[in-house]
Amino acid sequence: MFDPEKPDGTNKTLEIAISENGEPKLNNTYNIPARCGIAVIVRQNQVLEIENTFGTQVCDFWSFNAQDIQEYLSMEHIHTSLGSVYLKVGDSLVTNKRQKMFTIIEDTSEGIHDTVIASCDHHRYQELGCTEYHDNCVDNLRMALIAIGYRAPAIPSPFNIWMNIPIDKDGKIKWLAPSSQPKDKIKLKAEIDSIAVMSSCPQDLTPINGENFKIRDLNFQVLENS
Amino acid sequence: MFDPEKPDGTNKTLEIAISENGEPKLNNTYNIPARCGIAVIVRQNQVLEIENTFGTQVCDFWSFNAQDIQEYLSMEHIHTSLGSVYLKVGDSLVTNKRQKMFTIIEDTSEGIHDTVIASCDHHRYQELGCTEYHDNCVDNLRMALIAIGYRAPAIPSPFNIWMNIPIDKDGKIKWLAPSSQPKDKIKLKAEIDSIAVMSSCPQDLTPINGENFKIRDLNFQVLENS
Numbered sequence: 001m002f003d004p005e006k007p008d009g010t011n012k013t014l015e016i017a018i019s020e021n022g023e024p025k026l027n028n029t030y031n032i033p034a035r036c037g038i039a040v041i042v043r044q045n046q047v048l049e050i051e052n053t054f055g056t057q058v059c060d061f062w063s064f065n066a067q068d069i070q071e072y073l074s075m076e077h078i079h080t081s082l083g084s085v086y087l088k089v090g091d092s093l094v095t096n097k098r099q100k101m102f103t104i105i106e107d108t109s110e111g112i113h114d115t116v117i118a119s120c121d122h123h124r125y126q127e128l129g130c131t132e133y134h135d136n137c138v139d140n141l142r143m144a145l146i147a148i149g150y151r152a153p154a155i156p157s158p159f160n161i162w163m164n165i166p167i168d169k170d171g172k173i174k175w176l177a178p179s180s181q182p183k184d185k186i187k188l189k190a191e192i193d194s195i196a197v198m199s200s201c202p203q204d205l206t207p208i209n210g211e212n213f214k215i216r217d218l219n220f221q222v223l224e225n226s
Numbered sequence: 227m228f229d230p231e232k233p234d235g236t237n238k239t240l241e242i243a244i245s246e247n248g249e250p251k252l253n254n255t256y257n258i259p260a261r262c263g264i265a266v267i268v269r270q271n272q273v274l275e276i277e278n279t280f281g282t283q284v285c286d287f288w289s290f291n292a293q294d295i296q297e298y299l300s301m302e303h304i305h306t307s308l309g310s311v312y313l314k315v316g317d318s319l320v321t322n323k324r325q326k327m328f329t330i331i332e333d334t335s336e337g338i339h340d341t342v343i344a345s346c347d348h349h350r351y352q353e354l355g356c357t358e359y360h361d362n363c364v365d366n367l368r369m370a371l372i373a374i375g376y377r378a379p380a381i382p383s384p385f386n387i388w389m390n391i392p393i394d395k396d397g398k399i400k401w402l403a404p405s406s407q408p409k410d411k412i413k414l415k416a417e418i419d420s421i422a423v424m425s426s427c428p429q430d431l432t433p434i435n436g437e438n439f440k441i442r443d444l445n446f447q448v449l450e451n452s
Binding site: 001 | 302393
C-alpha cells in the first residue's frame with residue numbers, strides 16, 4: 001500500500017530538525033546536509049532565503065499551511081494562476097485552495113527552476129537499477145515533517161529550485177545540470193504561516209545535481225519581516 | 227480546512243453511478259451528462275473508450291488502483307517516465323508508485339491533451355467572480371467516487387483529455403478551444419485493475435470547452451480484453 005506518511009527507508013533527516021517544532025531562530029544560518037531534508041516554520045511576512053552554497057545542488061521544495069496541513073503548494077494550480085510553467089521574481093506560489101502562500105522576491109540565479117517533474121522516490125531508484133535503499137526527496141519530505149511532529153497528508157508535486165528541465169516546443173524534456181552559481185540565493189516571502197520543507201536532492205544517477213554527480217549541502221535562513 | 231473527500235457543493239453526479247460498485251456492463255455505451263462525473267471499474271487488459279460525442283468537450287480524467295486507492299495516476303511522474311509533457315498513442319500512464327496503469331492504444335484526435343493544469347474547483351470559480359456554487363471537476367471526482375462507495379484520498383493532478391493548452395518556448399500557456407472533432411475517441415488499455423473517473427468539465431467561463439462556451443455530454447464504454 002502507498003502511504004504518504006511513511007518513509008520507505010530512513011536517513012539522518014529524522015535526527016537533524018532545527019528545533020522540536022520547526023520554529024527557527026530568525027536570521028540564523030542553518031545547514032541542510034547533502035541528501036537530507038529539513039522542515040521550518042515560516043510566519044506570514046517572514047522571508048525564507050535558500051542558498052545554493054556550491055551552485056550545483058537542486059533543492060526540492062514543498063510547503064503546507066501551518067493551520068491546515070491538507071492545504072499545500074500545488075504546481076498544477078500555480079500553472080493556472082501564472083499562465084506559465086516557469087516562475088520568476090514577483091510571482092506568487094499558490095496552494096490547492098488557490099491561496100497565495102509564498103512570493104518570490106529575489107532570485108540571483110538565471111531563474112531556471114522546474115515545476116513539472118516528480119520528486120525522486122524509492123520507486124524511481126528501483127527503476128534506475130538500485131537494489132538497495134537510496135536516499136530520496138520523498139522520504140526526506142516525510143522524515144523532515146515527522147522530525148517536527150507532523151505527517152505528510154499527501155506527496156505534493158515539488159517546486160524544484162535550480163533544477164534545469166527545459167521543455168522544447170514538442171513538449172519533450174531534458175535533464176540538465178543546474179545553471180546556478182555558488183552562493184546563488186532565492187528569497188521567498190511568506191504570505192501565510194507555512195511549514196516549508198527543503199530537500200538537498202540525492203539524485204546522483206543523472207546529471208541534474210551537476211556534471212560530477214556530487215550531492216552537496218544547502219543553507220537557509222528565515223529573515224525577519226521583509 | 228481542505229478535505230479531499232468532501233465536495234464543496236453537489237450536483238446529480240451523486241445519483242448517476244453506473245452501478246452500486248462501479249462495475250460496468252462490458253461493451254455497453256454509458257453517458258456522462260454535461261457538467262457531471264462518473265466512476266467506473268476497469269479491469270486489467272480491458273479497454274476504456276471515451277468518446278467526445280460533440281467534439282468540443284474536455285474530459286478531466288483520474289484513475290486509482292482498485293486494490294489501493296492511495297496509488298493513483300500522477301502527471302508529474304508521467305512527465306519523468308515519458309520525458310514529455312504531451313502524451314501520444316503507445317504511451318503508458320504511470321502512478322505515484324511509477325507503475326503502469328493505462329496505455330493509450332488509440333486516439334482519433336490530433337492528440338492534443340493537457341497534463342499541467344489543475345482541475346477546476348470551487349476556489350477557481352470564486353476567483354473568476356462566481357458568487358454562487360458552480361459545478362466543478364474536483365467535486366465531480368469526489369462525488370463520482372462517493373457514488374460507488376469510495377472516498378478521494380487526495381486530489382491528483384488530472385489528465386485533461388482534449389484540453390488544448392499549448393506551452394510556448396518561454397513556458398507561457400494559453401487556454402484554447404479543443405481541436406478535437408465530433409465522435410473522436412481515445413482508447414485506454416488498463417494495465418492493472420483501476421477505478422477510473424471522468425468529468426465532463428463544467429468550465430463555461432473560458433473557451434476551453436469550445437468557442438461557444440457550451441458544456442456537452444460525453445460517452446464511454448468498457449470493452450472486453452483488447
